[in-house]
Amino acid sequence: MTRGRPLSRFLFARLPFARFLLGKAAQIAAILFALVLLTFLMVKMIPGDAASRIAGPDADAAYLSQLRSELGLDRPFAVQLWNYVAGVARGDFGVSLATRQPVIELIRDRLPYTAALAGLALAFVVVVGFSFGLSVAIATRDDRLPWLDHGFTIVTGTLGAIPELLAGIFLGYVFAVSLGWLPISGAAGPGSVILPALAIGLRPALNLARVVRVEARRTLRADFIRTARSKRLPAWRIYLRHLAPNVVTAALTIAGLVFPFLIGGAVIVENIFAWPGLGTAIVRAVVTADYPVVQAIVVLLGMLVLVTNMIVDVLLAIADPRSTVRT
Amino acid sequence: MTGRLNLASLLAGIGAILLLATALVAPALFSDTVSRMDVAAAGTGPSAEHWFGTDDLGRDVFARTLAATQLSLGLALAATAIRVVLGVAIGMWLSLSGSLARAIGTRIIDTALSFPAILIAIVITTIVGPSIEGAVLGVGLAGVPTYARLGYTMSSAIVGRDYVAAAKALGLGRIAILWRHVLPNIADTLAVSTATSLGLAIVEIASLSFLGLGVNPPAFDWGRMLIEGAEAIYVNPAAALGPAAAIALSGLIFSYLGEAIALWIQPMRSGSLVSRSDIDGAASAIAPLRLDAGEDAILLAENLSVAFPTEGSQTVAAVRNVGLSIGRGETVGLVGESGSGKTLTAMALAGLTGHPARVSSDRLLFTGEDLTAMSGALRERLLGTGLAVVFQDPSTSLNPALRIREQMTEAVRHHRGLSEEEASALALEQLGLVGITEPGRRLGQYPHEFSGGMRQRAMIAMGLMMRPALIVADEPTTALDVTVQAQILALLREANGRDGTAILMISHDLAVISQVCDRVLVMYGGRIVESGPVEQVIGDPAHPYTRALIGAIPDLDTPRGQRLVEIPGQPPVIGAFPRGCSFQERCPARQGACAASEPPQTEIGAGRVVACWLYAAPHAEPDAKSDTKSEAAA
Amino acid sequence: MTGLSATDIRVRFGAMLALDGVSIAIPPGGTLGLVGESGSGKSTLGRALLRLHDLAGGKIMLDGEDVTRASGARLKNYRRQVQIVFQDPSASLDPRMNVARAIEQGMRLRGERDPAALGRLLDTVGLSRTVASRLPHELSGGQRQRVAIARALAVRPSIIVLDEVTSALDVSVQALVLNLLRDLQAELRLSYLFISHNMAAVRAMSDEVAVMYRGKLVEQGHADSFFAAPSHPYSRSLLEAVPRLRHLREPPASAPGPFGPG
Ligand SMILES: Nc1ncnc2c1ncn2[C@@H]1O[C@H](COP(=O)(O)OP(=O)(O)OP(=O)(O)O)[C@@H](O)[C@H]1O
């Protein structure tokens, strides 16, 4: 065959891009491995050992040794490590000490809830943050409308400083307890996700709006905007074609940074609204010393963050014409 | 120190002091109230006796909230100390390490940064066990990557500065450099972020306690109280809202405290512009202007001024009473030092000054039409098709996110309604004319794929797309190397010769102007002090400033060792222009009249005008005439 | 051999060879002008001479002593004899250090304890003694550059690297600094490496001229003969491109330079 197939031709033309993707994947694999190792060491580093922590101070020796062999603590360190890593690679995190249920089943039940919550919050952050910040920047360009400028700074500075914990309690109090518009706990229908998602997304959304506005203000003063003005282009063209693409890059970078915050926020807010996701599960597991569950959720949430970061990196590489991976 | 104190800073300062005082005295003050159970009143709402109501054991929520300040604040302080000390130490150590250690270290820090802090804290609590120590350690260590990053970034920035290089060259050791140059220069930012971080730590500790992973009974902090309050939120919301308000308030106090510190230590910038309206007002009365190119000029401005508002509805003038005209196909140079007002003049002519600038003129005509009397849309059309601007720095004046094709074609498509193909064909032709090879391929590229010289060629080609009557070029070669400069200057001459495009070229370099222009205007302190044909102005400068400048600039023909003419003093800055002639403080020929009022524009030969009292006709003495005029204008 | 000389200097930044075998000698008591376009390696060479960059190869000799690998006290001693003044005086002065402290730092390193020495040094560079307590932002650009020169002089160097010292200054202030540098040279028998992209300033200052192009030295020679008849084609194109105040309007250069369009 003399003609290459479309896919290989595509890959050939995009060789730097393919190399970039491969590099990213390798990086993720390395970090993931470090993460798995870390969760293994986490249990190893518990003072005394995990079994005595689980059994409590006055457990009898027979129970302790049974627990140790169940956890595999009686085997050599290297074997324990190998078993753990091999298990994780198969998706096997062992059995929950509290419920005797395979950990992977618990994850399967709860992951969708956390993913929905974080996804909705992310959408809220990106849409609200970007459009709010950009429009205020345009309206206050060249120091116009100083009152709007002040108002924006005060609103984003104050509301943007409210941590998830308090946002959750206040929102719950106002919209669920006082007004009774939305459910306060559990996952009863689609309305239940609104308050937790708002509680998580409010702070990052306002902070993103701030960043977008600063970035847009800076860009509006850039020389190339002056060039566009000197061509007497219509306003929409200046803002949408010349300004927005240059701000998107910055916004995307921030959105990537925001995701870990959303996951962290989810852990807290799920506990306020009794949302049946991974956040409530991990907290209960820590309190009850259910280590296999803690390990699994740490690895999983970490992976979620890693994968999101990779997606953002790839999007950035595509959006920025200066990045070297495009040809 | 001219630290600014605003209301928010003041409140934050007072709040922080109150908070500290509460933390110190409240536990002792309420030592028995906090645990006294008023079983009869358990779980009731606010009352005169219990301001925030009681919890489900009947304990007073208000007293408990105040008493919990000590533990909440103390734990946050401990956690903050861990993250700041450890993090900054790691960051500074890294910034001084070898390149491999730096690369690996920053990688690890960045990876750690991309993980949710609460997850790191949970891992640490898992190891230590849910407890106070666990919470402090967890919150503290989870923040270490942030501070390592901050410390690294700030320290590296300072280490890379020229003054650190100079200190190294003096022979200062590492410790001395860190101690004398790095630490003083990062301490302020560090103080700011420590204060802000304290607020965050309060919240994070409370969050851990709320999750049951921090403070446990019988001890209580705000987070612990929040659990109990949240469970009873339907019965007594105040039991949850009380500690929540305490967390919110202290978080706010510390975040504003951070900003207050930042404001206070901000290195004093030169004060805001001083209004000298009295001085400028006197100067605004001037002798009639000479217009060099006659009434058929494509551009004509009379008494053009640009001013900026200052505090209190006054203005300072940056460009004052400039008159100029440019004939069809004429090449005119505007020369002057940095800050003399060249760019502002050009931008005012092109209608491109930014928001605070106020432009005024007696007349402003472009191709014979009065720009000031025209509707906005019409003016945009006229200037959009007739006038093009080439800016100083081609690497920032082209949009990095758009292809050259779009940037070159968008204006003709908008103003002339050309189709995409027609516009592209025109762009291809123009790129070829400015000497860019393979224009077809180049059109599809982004600016960063062009070299600096090529970008400026593209800028010129972009300006020529519309076949404008006038190109305004603001320092078009200042950012370029001298060999490239020669090529760009040649291009401008070519465009002038080929299309008859008139050129207004701005430069601080008289020699550059002499390569392109027929006529030159010399600007100083916001005014035009001399104008005339280039050869005459250079060969026989009339104004004392022009004369001194030509003697002060070394030329390739200046013999080695020849002493350059020194001009004492500094150019005047906007807001501090002296009354009368702007050059008087540095002028060797100053006379009595110079400080009294502005010298009139005097014609001293064909097309040559000078604004200097040395040349003023005897009858044009500064006197009642100009004073009455200024009053009439006021 | 007296004076400062460098042979076959190489400096590498990552994969890029910023200096590729450069050899220069600074004439004792005279000035070597170093020209070339931006990015050609002029400043890198200046900093490399002060050992502010790691060398990938080459040798630096001062008064017959090899200082290429000098460290500790020997390096300190070397650096006291060779000083540097940077382009942007607002970046090369610590914003939080007043004039007196900035200058005294160097004097103390030299062991100077005389409190009057500061005043004398300020006089030398033509600064009023009243500026001693000012911070950099309270000075004009020309004054700042004088402070930077005074700071370099404080350790009594014999050689000063002047890296684009006038390009951040107003044109009407440049002459003052250039005249000052020449006066100081005559008075203190200083040797200069005068780095500049401004050919006219180099012409006014230098006894010898070296031309750099892409990390290499393409020509080096006596100033008068260089400006009269540069031998390397790149030097020639460089000189021809300089706009001249008193030679008006050469015919439009139709062909791009020998190195292709910029
Ligand atoms: N937005 C502004 N607010 C206050 N002052 C301003 C503003 N823009 C410009 N100026 C001042 O107006 C004066 C003239 O500025 P302009 O940019 O025209 O100088 P220039 O001659 O072009 O200088 P350069 O050679 O540095 O480009 C300067 O003192 C400048 O600081």
Ligand code: SF4
């Ligand atoms: S008006 Fe007076 S001060 Fe101004 S330049 Fe002329 S002689 Fe000098």
Ligand SMILES: [Mg+2]
């Ligand atoms: Mg300018």
